[in-house]
Amino acid sequence: MEGGALNTMLIRLEHNGRIIHEISSGALAGELVIGRSHACAWPVPKEETVCSSQHAALYLKGRHAWLKDLGSTNGTFHNGKRIAKKRLAVGDKISIGNCVLCVEQERGGDSTAHSELQVLSGKGRGQRKPLVPPVFTIGSDPGANLVFLDMLVSRRHAEVLIKEDGSCWVRDLGSKNGTTVNGMPLRDDKERLLKDGDRIAISHLEVEFHDGAIKRSNQQVWLRIGILAATLVAGLSAYGLYQHMRPSAESFLREARRLAAEEAFTEASAMVEKASTARRASAKQVTIEELRRLLGVWQNTVSVWSRAQRALTEERWTQVSRDLGMLQASKKEAWEWNEQAAAQKEAMAAAKVAVDAYLRSEASLGRDAVSFADLSGDHDGVRQALEGLGQTPPAYLEPLRAALAKIERRQAALLGESGRLEQALDTLAQERPPYAEVRQALAQAQASSEPLLKRRAESLAPALTALADCAERLEAAMRQVGDLAVQQALAAEIPLPSADACALEPRVSQARQTLEKRIALLKAKGGQLLMLFGDVEKRIGREGEQPACLQAFEDEAVRAKMFACDVLEQPLPKRSRKEPVSAYDRLLGVEEFYTYLSAYPEPVDPAMVADLPFVSLLTQAREAVQKIEALQAFVRQPENAWMLGPVLQAQMARLDAVLARRDALVKTMAAKAESDASRAGLIAGGIAARLSTRPGGVPIKALAPEAWVAAELKRLRTDLLRLNDQYTLAAPAKQIEIRSQILAGGLPGDSLVRRMWAFRDAATGGPPRTAP
Numbered sequence: 001m002e003g004g005a006l007n008t009m010l011i012r013l014e015h016n017g018r019i020i021h022e023i024s025s026g027a028l029a030g031e032l033v034i035g036r037s038h039a040c041a042w043p044v045p046k047e048e049t050v051c052s053s054q055h056a057a058l059y060l061k062g063r064h065a066w067l068k069d070l071g072s073t074n075g076t077f078h079n080g081k082r083i084a085k086k087r088l089a090v091g092d093k094i095s096i097g098n099c100v101l102c103v104e105q106e107r108g109g110d111s112t113a114h115s116e117l118q119v120l121s122g123k124g125r126g127q128r129k130p131l132v133p134p135v136f137t138i139g140s141d142p143g144a145n146l147v148f149l150d151m152l153v154s155r156r157h158a159e160v161l162i163k164e165d166g167s168c169w170v171r172d173l174g175s176k177n178g179t180t181v182n183g184m185p186l187r188d189d190k191e192r193l194l195k196d197g198d199r200i201a202i203s204h205l206e207v208e209f210h211d212g213a214i215k216r217s218n219q220q221v222w223l224r225i226g227i228l229a230a231t232l233v234a235g236l237s238a239y240g241l242y243q244h245m246r247p248s249a250e251s252f253l254r255e256a257r258r259l260a261a262e263e264a265f266t267e268a269s270a271m272v273e274k275a276s277t278a279r280r281a282s283a284k285q286v287t288i289e290e291l292r293r294l295l296g297v298w299q300n301t302v303s304v305w306s307r308a309q310r311a312l313t314e315e316r317w318t319q320v321s322r323d324l325g326m327l328q329a330s331k332k333e334a335w336e337w338n339e340q341a342a343a344q345k346e347a348m349a350a351a352k353v354a355v356d357a358y359l360r361s362e363a364s365l366g367r368d369a370v371s372f373a374d375l376s377g378d379h380d381g382v383r384q385a386l387e388g389l390g391q392t393p394p395a396y397l398e399p400l401r402a403a404l405a406k407i408e409r410r411q412a413a414l415l416g417e418s419g420r421l422e423q424a425l426d427t428l429a430q431e432r433p434p435y436a437e438v439r440q441a442l443a444q445a446q447a448s449s450e451p452l453l454k455r456r457a458e459s460l461a462p463a464l465t466a467l468a469d470c471a472e473r474l475e476a477a478m479r480q481v482g483d484l485a486v487q488q489a490l491a492a493e494i495p496l497p498s499a500d501a502c503a504l505e506p507r508v509s510q511a512r513q514t515l516e517k518r519i520a521l522l523k524a525k526g527g528q529l530l531m532l533f534g535d536v537e538k539r540i541g542r543e544g545e546q547p548a549c550l551q552a553f554e555d556e557a558v559r560a561k562m563f564a565c566d567v568l569e570q571p572l573p574k575r576s577r578k579e580p581v582s583a584y585d586r587l588l589g590v591e592e593f594y595t596y597l598s599a600y601p602e603p604v605d606p607a608m609v610a611d612l613p614f615v616s617l618l619t620q621a622r623e624a625v626q627k628i629e630a631l632q633a634f635v636r637q638p639e640n641a642w643m644l645g646p647v648l649q650a651q652m653a654r655l656d657a658v659l660a661r662r663d664a665l666v667k668t669m670a671a672k673a674e675s676d677a678s679r680a681g682l683i684a685g686g687i688a689a690r691l692s693t694r695p696g697g698v699p700i701k702a703l704a705p706e707a708w709v710a711a712e713l714k715r716l717r718t719d720l721l722r723l724n725d726q727y728t729l730a731a732p733a734k735q736i737e738i739r740s741q742i743l744a745g746g747l748p749g750d751s752l753v754r755r756m757w758a759f760r761d762a763a764t765g766g767p768p769r770t771a772p
Helices: 212-245 249-261 265-277 282-313 317-328 341-366 372-389 395-429 435-446 451-482 486-491 506-540 548-554 556-563 583-587 590-599 617-635 638-643 646-675 679-691 705-729 732-745 751-764
Strands: 009-015 018-024 032-035 056-061 064-069 076-078 081-083 085-087 093-096 099-105 116-119 128-130 135-139 158-162 168-172 179-181 199-202 205-210
Touching (some): 093 317, 099 317, 265 282, 282 341, 341 395, 372 395, 395 506, 451 486, 451 506, 451 638, 486 506, 506 617, 506 638, 548 556, 548 617, 556 583, 583 617, 590 617, 590 705, 617 679, 646 679, 646 705, 679 705
Antiparallel strands (some): 009 099, 032 056, 064 085, 076 081, 076 093, 116 128, 158 168, 199 205
16 A cells, blocks of 8 residues: 555536535545446436446545446546546546546645534524534534524434544435435435535525635635735836836737637647746736636637537537536536637537437337337427527538437337327226227237337237237127126126236226226126016016016906905905915905005005915016016116117016006006095005005005005994994894995905904805805
């Protein structure tokens, strides 16, 4: 290892004139890698495409800082020459892609002068806080060295570390709202070297760093100038004549500026050297040194800009991007050798934008996959770059303009072809996408001459084809449901592609989810339809508009027997009988009909009729109507419209006709109930109430059928009870007369009627015989 003290320098990395990283050479430990990879200690911005993933590395060797290239694709350059490694020196500017590594002398402090922070915002605005070693803390904690009582400032927000060499380093302490230096956020627990004038934002509150070393340096300069001025005054009289006869430094400086304006920098430098020994040179020493420095800067700018123009002419785009990146990082003074230099800087900036747009687009088109949005964004960038170059650019920009125009045409064509595929993919958001159109757009993309589009189409083809096949099978199963081949539809195999196969494109993945939901809906809704239609089919079959349960009520002869209560002509039937004994019994059921009527206006407890031996045609008709209405309500829900195929539509029309017959029968019965005050009218009203499935039904004498039946039955039973009371006290002959009245006016299921029925059977051995 070499001996001697470490030559401490400030090393910083700039991109487009913005400082992105910096470090003191004395703080280097191990290798500090620079590149596009997020694993690098100094990652470059994501828009930087010329840098390699691991491009170069800083390291210490002995007492010197070195930079080495890590086998990068586009190389590392110093003064236009590619380098493998270099020992860093003050004044170095090294190109790393579009970034520039700058090396400056680091100014340290002594024990008597402290750097300080000046508060720029908040209640303490204007305060100056000296940075006393070793640590200066900032936060809302009252114990901090600089306290900001603000809700957005953390208790321990940030700290400044004052090293032994006087350098100051700031780091964030994991604050909630972050810390920035000159607008650049600090990463957690990463230190950043501060330079004079740096602005530090503690959340939204700003402080400015003042380097104590610079203040002392300024004092020493003024001291030296004072001493120099005194010396000049003392010797002025002795050398006055000699100085008067020699050319003045100002005249050489004017000539140097004129030559620099003509870009004759070698001759201008010679004039500056003459100025340094000319008359009154001591008074112009600062100006001479500044012009000498500027001539070097200008000459380097012109040299690099000329090299970039040659590279533009030769279409060496990577070299162009590197040179223009270095020029873009230069300060404003680098473009001030004449009045035309500013225009050249604008041309350089436009060229840099255009080259970056070209390289970015070329890189995108060379990738295995690129999104439509990225492709569109690259195309916009190329178009803007072409507009920036204008219709008649300088000759050195013509190759770039031609390259941009060529790649713009390719992008436009690719966007047009990709647009058709993208539009087809957008349709996948629909509930029932047009998969035939999607297949067609996919086939066109697969046949494209553009490798990028073809690769994208090939990657999407398996999932899209499987989804289209699945959709076709689903549509076929849905048509089977509409044709009432529901069991076949439910048994159909409808395989979906795997979720992983569809994960490449969010719209494809969403389409798979939609199909999955539709398949589940088919199974669920199809199962419901199978059950509901099965209930209807079991009661009235698949054909005909005159189910037997309703047709019996439309037969006038049968209906006459029912209204006449023909069951009373038979012996009192047993409750345990298995078959009806008359038309009345078959249509209404002796016990069943009276149970329902006596419960009105309240509904009947099903347990009350559960033990009856058979179900009347009236109850069968009511159940059939209820099942029909339930089926129709289900099928005619808006979300079930897809079910209405030809067969199911025909069934709905048939069932509408059945309900229309029911409605006509209810109206007929309600009309008879209103016009007939006898037992037959009550029976008709009961039938109307039983067949009315909607609350209220067809009104009878302005009352709901149930309410009218309840009132009428109460009136009838009042008469029957009065006759029954008379029967108990009457003579035998009178009892026979009263018994006949009760049998002629009461309902067969009434307990009073059944009692008289039994008395009659016991007295006569059976029902009364009718005359032949």
